Amino acid sequence: MNYLPEFAIKRPTVVVSIVLMTVIWGVVSFMTMPRREDPDFTIKVCVVATRWTGASAQKIEELVTDPLEEAIDGLEEVKLIRSNSSNGLSTIFVELEDALPGNKVDDTWDKVRARVRNVPMPEPNITPYVNDEFTDTNIILFAVHQKPLNGAAEIDPAYAYSPRDLDLFSEQIRDELRLLPGVAKVDRFGVLEEAIYIETDAGTWSKLQLTSSQLKSLVEARNIVAPGGTIDADDGRFYVKPGGELDAVQELDSIIAALSPTDSGANHVYLESLGLSVRRDYLDPPPLICRYGDNELEQSAVVVAVTMKSGSNIIEICDSAKAKVAQMQNVVGSLPPDLGVTIISDQSDSVKGRIRDVIVNIIEAILIVIVLVYLVVGFRTAAVMAANIPFVVLSSIGVITLFDVQLEQMSLASMIIALGLLVDNAVQICDQARTNQMAGMSPTAAAVAGAQMLGASMLNGTLTTIAAFVPMLIALDGANREFIYGLPVTLSVMLGISWILAMTFCVILAAAFIRAPKDPAKPTAPIPRLMVWCAARFRRGGRPQGEGQGIVYATYALLGRFALRFKFATIGFAVLMLILAMRLPVGSEFFPLTERDQFVVEIWLPEIATIQQTDAVAKEVEAMIRELSPYVDAEGNQRERMAAMRTLVGGGGSRWYLSWEPEPRKPNYAEILIHTTDGKLTHEFAEKLRAVSKRGDEQLGLQPIVGARVVPIELFLGPPADPVVLRVVGDGFADMKRLHRAADQVKSMVEAEPETWDVNDSWGVEGYQLQVDVDSDKASLSRVGNSQIAETLNAFYSGRLLTTFREGDHQVPVYFRLRPEGRRSIADIESAYVEGDAGKIPLSAVATISATWEPAMIDRRDMNRTIEVRSRVEPGASGNDITMRVMNSPEMKELIAQLPPGFRVEIGGAMEESMKAQGKMLKSFGLSFVVIVLLLIIQFNSLSKMLVIVGTLPLAMIGSIFGLWITSNPLGFMPQLGVLSLFGIVLNAGIIFMEFADIVIRERAEKATGGPILGLTKAEFRDALVEAGRQRLMPIFLTTATTVGGLLPLALAGGPLWEGMAWLMIYGLMVATLLTLFVIPALYAVVIETFGLRPFVKDETPAPSS
Incomplete structure (x- = not known):
């Protein structure tokens, strides 16, 4: 490698040309490479959803969930099965093994579909649906809603848009957006589907001879969709299309039905004459309610969600989507002026911010290097060191594109981490070139000799730092490996290029620009000049000042000799400091909160609540949010905290942020996504809303929200997980009462922790249900089957699908059911008539009805009944610490000892994710160490x-x-990466110190005789170690100062992602720098003096002199 500096000096044009071309390549790559907020990786989770209307949670679990789980569990690729059985719905989450390659995931989902398809269902019309797009993350969300026309204060009800209008407008926007380059798909949420209802009351229907099956046949016969055949005429072939598709609601009214099965036609009448009413409306109850709101407006809305293709540029796609919507509104005029299309979430803003942060950090690093190095050694050296930074960064960007690295969270993080490392190589080369010049060498010879002297040590230091990160790619697998892939690759490339440029390009710059002061006693840099002035002013008369030796060098020499004299005490002090440090109460946290201009409010009602009840509470919370939005800023101006909000009632919609896991369809759940005017206001706004929703606010006239859990949630940077989760597990179909009792005890323990709030469990409260017990003998005599009873009751209360009405490509289902007043009352169910083979008979004649309390929700994990006790934590508290306190408490130990066989308590949530990740990181650390x-x-x-x-x-x-x-x-994921980076810097310093120590010892040993250490006495040996430390003092100081200076802006204003890592590296580097200069010589002295080992064989070929 010694030929690299010589080649650079002999062929500067070649080297500079290569560097410039690589930089241009990097600039072009930076402008064109894919951008996204989070790394592109495969989330190996799918959802199997099965609806069985009217069935209880326990029946769903036994007859739907359990058979499906057994079938899916047989696949070897499956790692975990989680399920939720609620009234009328089974939801199963299937997670695959981490080690499964991404290109095998789709094949595995096909296997899941095949297994699910072969599972017999309790009724023939029940069909499980496998959704493998559950994990797709939307990059931008638009809310399509009506707004007042310019100048109007509110919307005129006469011109209000119907849900069908919003459906058509959003469909038009979707069709345009899905044509944009890079768009994978465009989904819509909150569309209220139309429906036609044929309704009656139970009393009228019981008197008619017409059954729901006969009504279905009549409607289907009228609504013809079958082909009518073809006619081959002389002029060609003609297709016959029979008329009969329903044109309007009145055609349903005009369907003719017989009054009795024996009527020959004389007593046929229209449906409307039979007391059946027909109306066209929207699905009732709606499966999902969507609203848009701001500080003044509240309107029904449809959300249009865009997902991008892998390898695309998120900024370009989002800009194109916004431009297309603006074009549709303003240029083409295809959208009316009173239609609002408002951005609710835009990930490209976050990506732009992170890229901006990296660029700003690079500029800050360059300026800090220039200023600090100028103050210590002068402007020329500072300029050469600083020039290395942009060349390394830009060259690296071009190279990482060869490894399919994109600009995302991890690769951008690695660039910032690398800034503290890549400066070190340039510092070493420039300092040694300057030192060699002061020793009498010419600038060119000094630069070449310095690079040749340090090249091997710098390379090994670079490789050891790379070795700290690259094993992540081996220790981690699956999605974890895909997620962090950009970090070790980018770091390794940047460090490797940093070494190459230091050995070539930096040598050229050092030879051309660095000039040592002609008289070391008269330095030109500000700080040395100040030190010389102070030394001259305060030095005692007659005391000589050694050439080139200032106050700092003399102080270090004094302290260094003291540390070597008491070497065991020095090492013991370091060990004591380490023990004290490890005993400090530092929390653990995998990922911190993100300072984002968004947060979510989850609203939970008891499991038996209807979607209308949930919607009413959601509207109360929305009103509260509007009241809390105004605030007065520091300058006395009236401002708003909220920019906009989107409410979904009945489910969570889509995944609009990687760490947000949307809830499946649940009528007792609502999600409000709030877009704040500034990310710095998010935390305060969320905390204020939490306090007011719980206790109210007399000054604002706000009452607390009663009967519901209102949970403001700030977003995390890592995987979705509640801060505190403890699972109470019972094998198989464990006794539910025992499981509940154990879970209640765990809840009490968690509630007793002062830093917890919103303590809840995943099963919730039991629901009040009507149990219809059919007498088999009476039913057989009446020629009524259980399925017929279930179908009749389902038709009455949920509605029976009769046919589908078509308007072009728009389809409207037609249902038969009771009128709303009949469906709201459960008192008349015993007087209902059910339809059998022999006609209609009273339900009470064949069944008894009783009211029972049953679980409204049953969770399972790996086919075992599981209740999760979950909790949020107060700001600043560590969920992991609380979890461990509860698990180690005497009450928990007593509970675990009393649990029956097959029952256990497990740790879940953020603590479980942290333990998994830390286990894999420890494996990575072990490989790195080797x-x-x-x-x-x-x-x-x-x-x-x-x-x-x-x-x-x-x-x-x-x-x-x-x-x-x-x-x-806390010690989270990013601070752990900071530790690895710090290890690299410390190793670099240690390697080069050992190299210099050997050089100094070798030089002095050649002239010494009689001493026990290669001819050196102990005093001479220690002086050699002190001299080696003195020579390393300046580059170590410069590396520390420039790295700390570059990290300070991140520590002070970098936000939660960077703050912990930055402070860790600042404190760690300052302490490690001081200790390294004293502990390494002490350790080396112990090895040589105490154990009698030799640094090297004395007759070795001497190394180049420094």
């Missing part, structure tokens, strides 16, 4: 030197843990 040890042994060919350098790694943890503790930051 590779680093091998690299050190290869370089030094010495176990003792390897042990000395590896022994410095714990030094990085001392300041790191203190930093987290002082700044109240």
